[in-house]
Amino acid sequence: MSKTPVHTAGPVGKTSTERAGAAKRPRRKRAEQSAARRDAIVAAALAEFCERGYAATRLDDVAKRAGVAKGTIYLNFRDKEALFQEIVVTMMVPVIAPMDAPPPQEMPTRLIVEAFAHKFIREVYGTERRHVLRLIMTEGPRFPSLAEHYYRNVVERAVGRMRALLERGLARGEIADRTLIDHPQLVVAPMMMIIIWGALFERYAPLDIEGLVKAHLDILFGKARAS
Amino acid sequence: MSKTPVHTAGPVGKTSTERAGAAKRPRRKRAEQSAARRDAIVAAALAEFCERGYAATRLDDVAKRAGVAKGTIYLNFRDKEALFQEIVVTMMVPVIAPMDAPPPQEMPTRLIVEAFAHKFIREVYGTERRHVLRLIMTEGPRFPSLAEHYYRNVVERAVGRMRALLERGLARGEIADRTLIDHPQLVVAPMMMIIIWGALFERYAPLDIEGLVKAHLDILFGKARAS
Amino acid sequence: MSKTPVHTAGPVGKTSTERAGAAKRPRRKRAEQSAARRDAIVAAALAEFCERGYAATRLDDVAKRAGVAKGTIYLNFRDKEALFQEIVVTMMVPVIAPMDAPPPQEMPTRLIVEAFAHKFIREVYGTERRHVLRLIMTEGPRFPSLAEHYYRNVVERAVGRMRALLERGLARGEIADRTLIDHPQLVVAPMMMIIIWGALFERYAPLDIEGLVKAHLDILFGKARAS
Amino acid sequence: MSKTPVHTAGPVGKTSTERAGAAKRPRRKRAEQSAARRDAIVAAALAEFCERGYAATRLDDVAKRAGVAKGTIYLNFRDKEALFQEIVVTMMVPVIAPMDAPPPQEMPTRLIVEAFAHKFIREVYGTERRHVLRLIMTEGPRFPSLAEHYYRNVVERAVGRMRALLERGLARGEIADRTLIDHPQLVVAPMMMIIIWGALFERYAPLDIEGLVKAHLDILFGKARAS
DNA sequence: CATGAATGAGCATTCATTCAT
DNA sequence: AATGAATGAATGCTCATTCAT
Structure with a gap:
């Protein structure tokens, strides 16, 4: 009656546990940093997509806003579309989940x-x-x-x-x-x-x-x- | 009590009397042809904008779909944005008008x-x-x-x-x-x-x-x- | 010892006797009107070429300034370059001529x-x-x-x-x-x-x-x- | 008595130390390559502007002549005009400088x-x-x-x-x-x-x-x- | 892993030239 | 002859994607 799995229509990408913290604490493990970067990208992309829509959003701006290099986006997402879909899908998960109760x-x-x-x-x-x-x-x-x-x-x-x-x-x-x-x-x-x-x-x-x-x-x- | 004029935020452009017919009837006056072309552009643009959204629509495709050259679009509309706004504004006029009764x-x-x-x-x-x-x-x-x-x-x-x-x-x-x-x-x-x-x-x-x-x-x- | 003919390097086009008069007197002969139009084009083209240089001058502007249709330019000059050369050549003739005395x-x-x-x-x-x-x-x-x-x-x-x-x-x-x-x-x-x-x-x-x-x-x- | 600073009317851009060499020596640092590319663009643009004038010069040709992609020009110069001005300004600096002695x-x-x-x-x-x-x-x-x-x-x-x-x-x-x-x-x-x-x-x-x-x-x- | 310089296909827009009216 | 709407090749500029460092 519950725990229906989320249908994933496309590639969803890796998730990260940690919220993006702008602060760059010096002694952090690689994995942590990476996850933080990924989250920063997601947050930045969300903001940009909202402001401009999909087509008008430039990955350049996303990277700048996230404080990472443009190439880094491609380490985490196959392309612009995957980034977009990922955002839309993951942001809604917390809303969907409790619905099964x-x-x-x-x-x-x-x-x-x-x-x-x-x-x-x-x-x-x-x-x-x-x-x-x-x-x-x-x-x-x-x-x-x-x-x-x-x-x-x-x-x-x-x-x-x-x-x-x-x-x-x-x-x-x-x-x-x-x-x-x-x-x-x-x-x-x-x-x-x-x-x-x-x-x-x-x-x-x-x-x-x-x-x-x-x-x-x-x-x-x-x-x-x-x- | 009625006849409130439509507030026109931007330039609305000329209207044309005749619906676009793809068929090229031979004996038509200049003005008529021109109006037909304009209408064809509007129709094509509407279709493209609907299919792809504003940013992703290519004027090349609009022209192709309308059966005119790309330059012809610019004879009728200042730029892509004007074309878009024109469509959105004029298509709704017939709906707005009777509302004052x-x-x-x-x-x-x-x-x-x-x-x-x-x-x-x-x-x-x-x-x-x-x-x-x-x-x-x-x-x-x-x-x-x-x-x-x-x-x-x-x-x-x-x-x-x-x-x-x-x-x-x-x-x-x-x-x-x-x-x-x-x-x-x-x-x-x-x-x-x-x-x-x-x-x-x-x-x-x-x-x-x-x-x-x-x-x-x-x-x-x-x-x-x-x- | 004089009357050396002017070497014409390229096509020079027809000359006209009458200075361009903006006024459109009603009962003028065709030839006169035509010559006036031609002169108006030359004058307008000169002004535009001077203001913007050859490449940046638009024949559209020349036509507008001359008060003729764009096509009329092509009745008098083979193309943009011929118009340019014609102007440069004919404007200098009155300066060259007396030099032989x-x-x-x-x-x-x-x-x-x-x-x-x-x-x-x-x-x-x-x-x-x-x-x-x-x-x-x-x-x-x-x-x-x-x-x-x-x-x-x-x-x-x-x-x-x-x-x-x-x-x-x-x-x-x-x-x-x-x-x-x-x-x-x-x-x-x-x-x-x-x-x-x-x-x-x-x-x-x-x-x-x-x-x-x-x-x-x-x-x-x-x-x-x-x- | 001297050292009058050069009035800079517009942005002058970065300078590069190395002359453009068409040869692509393998072991060069990024910055060096970049500077070389920039110089190649300047040289190519100069040649094109001289041959054709500002308006008639195509950035496509400049890029081809410089051996870079068109986009690369825009990494170094805001637009065509900036490229032009940069060239004209920087080329003359060595002439201006000693004049104050x-x-x-x-x-x-x-x-x-x-x-x-x-x-x-x-x-x-x-x-x-x-x-x-x-x-x-x-x-x-x-x-x-x-x-x-x-x-x-x-x-x-x-x-x-x-x-x-x-x-x-x-x-x-x-x-x-x-x-x-x-x-x-x-x-x-x-x-x-x-x-x-x-x-x-x-x-x-x-x-x-x-x-x-x-x-x-x-x-x-x-x-x-x-x- | 991360970077960001480089790429080049893609697109909006312009404009000389043509041609039906 | 005159017109000006139509054309479409040409061109400046953008931006997703790649890859050498």
Whole structure:
């Protein structure tokens, strides 16, 4: 029922245990340094890809930002595309992983969805993953394998979970009918929207995210007494 | 009360009356041919931009696809960016224009929103404009002036209209509370989602658009007796 | 002893009798209009070539400046190079022509040279021919036929005349020795210099042309009592 | 009294110690190779610019001639214009530098001017700098900053030196009057002329440079007993 | 391993020249 | 004759990738 392995559509590359530290402590083992360098590249590449998109990102800039030589990138990633895919895939892993845990038995459906929404706001919208998610939407059409990977590992599973959750809610009388069960995408639609909206219009028209999410849940499940 | 002029952020270029026909009918006037060529360029560019995104599109390919020489593009558009913006702006004009018409007095709020949704499905999702809309979401962050143009002319106005409509619905007792009025973006969120979803996952997981829209409306306004 | 024909190194094109008049008088004969157009092209081309040099001049700009269509240039000149050569050659004809007249018997050598210098100042340095002369110096190396044409028709003849004149001056006791006769180029060296200097440094260091020429003659022939 | 710094109008770039050798000796250090390549580019660019002028020179040809890839040019120079300016500026530095040394006290004025003239003949006219000087005259009008740089660093200073020298000659009774002092440009006019003449007419009418210079000095200072 | 100089295919843009109207 | 839209070869510049050090 869990531990479903992540489908890897393409080469994912090696992972590293250590977060990139800019500080260059003198007496570090080779492996450590190497891992740090790799992480620095990933972080720099993420930033650049987010700012400019895939095609417009220059590996030169990535290297500069990471503080490594351009050649070093090629020691860790086959090419630009592999670097891109790696980033998109690994950044989403921590979000995917906990999804396999079954929902707590006691909690009302609405609260579970609410928790899910807040988790999304906190851990995706509120972090760099927000940009990664946008990259997937943005570059997906040109990287079908990436889109598929994401669909298989994230979307499909999330939709399945959501449906199961709603089914349970229906059984427990917390949900009136099958409308939402048949179209669980409607639950997440506003989340995709705030990612897009944020990227496009944040400057002139910032969204009240909290209010929006609460309103969404109120509409889906009926007005709540307390948030 | 209407006829708000379209804010033009940049140069929009000349329009042409005739749709591009690949066939080269012999007895055509200069101006006609020229317009046809221009249209062919626009069509070809749209296709290429959709397939590859802005940065990865080669004007060489656009020219080839349009059946014109590369230089001809520059007779009609200042540069690649102008071509891109022109496409994005002009393709959306026919969608924007009718938006200023006030909603029919008699029609119930739900029906108006429903009509709006179906119009979107028919005229945007069901046409090439679907790709244009995706391009706006996709490339917008790198073309702030474009995003702003779109926001001022489409989003802002649409949101305003929607809010006014809902306000009227509230006054007429068709809507229970202000939840949706405060967050009219929730009305359109699924529409943005289907655009993205369609581009990314259509192959593995096609959406039941009609059903989704109906479900969305049912959730917003309560189950309808008939669609 | 005179009327030596002008050696034409390359194609020179047709000449026209009428100066370009911008005004478009309605009832003019075809031939007249055509000639006016041709002259307008020549004038415009001269201005553009002077401002930008041969390679950087666009025929588009020439046409615009002349108020004709681009194609019209090709009705009058085989190509860009022919237009260029035509200009350089014809502009200098009026300067070359009178050179064949023998010097007045009575006039002292110094006065003849002085008259020549002032004529140069007046008719070359003081007119657009100044730029033509610069173009010859500037673009000559890349148009050997042009350089040769100019050498045969202007330089060679001018040097010969000058030498003959000086020879006469020696015979008449107006000149002390053969120094200048052996290097008549020294007579014209300052004239070449002021053309170049004017083009490069006029802004920061304008030359006192009159004073310079007088000083030059004073040095060549001894201080004059009156200018 | 000397060491006036060279006004640098634009970026001058790095210098390299080694002359470009086409031969690829195997055991050379990176920096050395790089410098050699840079020098090869400069040499090739100089040759091309001289043959064709600025606008008509193709960087492709420069690269081919230098035996490097096109991209390598851009590792050393921002763009075509920077390459051009760099060449013109650096080639003239060795000529400018010694100009600040005060003239030897003992030497007669004529001999100093003579030495200057011969130095010019030897180090400019007799070397590639001859072409550089022509490029300055040729392209100056289209590169005002270049013309100004050259004026400030070379012409202005040279004219000042010359005037001071002549002033001293006047004080010492070696010069009869102020004619030349007021127009020191007359001293260098023949040098500009021989550069131009050489570029245009050398084939049909080579100049006797030595004789010309001697004649010039004879005219300026009176016939010398011995050269 | 790490570096970064070198490479060269790739692309946007320009402009002399042609030719249908 | 005159026009100017169309052409496409030419060219400056970029940037992913390689490889000698």
